[in-house]
Amino acid sequence: MPSKLSLVTATLAAIFASTAPAQIPANCSRMYEVVADDTCDIISAAQNVSTFQLAHVNAAVINPDCTNLWVGEVTICLGLNGQDCTSTHKIVSGDSCWDIFVTEGIDLATLLANNPNVDNACSNIYPDEVICTASEVIAYDP
Incomplete structure (x- = not known):
């Protein structure tokens, strides 16, 4: 019979193995790795990217209310080549x-x-x- 620790370890390993990294578009001009306390507005202000652009480029990664940003787990694209507003x-x-x-x-x-x-x-x-x-x-x- 497996120990509780080995069951927990196996469960965590299965969860992390099934979490595929986000797909960064091939034409991404800038990337950013989420850090502690990030929100879409904080990232947008610090990285000179509009809140709309951040959500639009990462629609497959960031949910509509921007509550699924996890430290070190999500790398996001800030803009696409030819479609990157930095002003x-x-x-x-x-x-x-x-x-x-x-x-x-x-x-x-x-x-x-x-x-x-x-x-x-x-x-x-x-x-x-x-x-x-x-x-x-x-x-x-x-």
């Missing part, structure tokens, strides 16, 4: 799209095109969200 703005309380596009010197149409998660009235932006402020439209492939 970003971290939303602070009171920000409006007007403030952002005036401050960043871009037009509203470009701001909205590069941030398809933001509605036309910019009523769904929130503090700590990171948005793309590139002056040219980034064509995100579906």
Whole structure:
């Protein structure tokens, strides 16, 4: 009869063996390994990647509410070649799209095109969200 320790060891080994590493897209331009206390917004702000882009590029890895980031277990792609917006703005309380596009010197149409998660009235932006402020439209492939 196996000991409790060997059963626990065997169970853990099976769990880790069945957890396949995330597939990084071949055209990934930047990668990042998750560290303690990371959230999608923290990663986005620190790595100059919009919250939308991070979620879009890693849709197969990061769940919609970004609660499945585990230290050392997940390496994520920050942007794809030709689709990597590194010009970003971290939303602070009171920000409006007007403030952002005036401050960043871009037009509203470009701001909205590069941030398809933001509605036309910019009523769904929130503090700590990171948005793309590139002056040219980034064509995100579906």
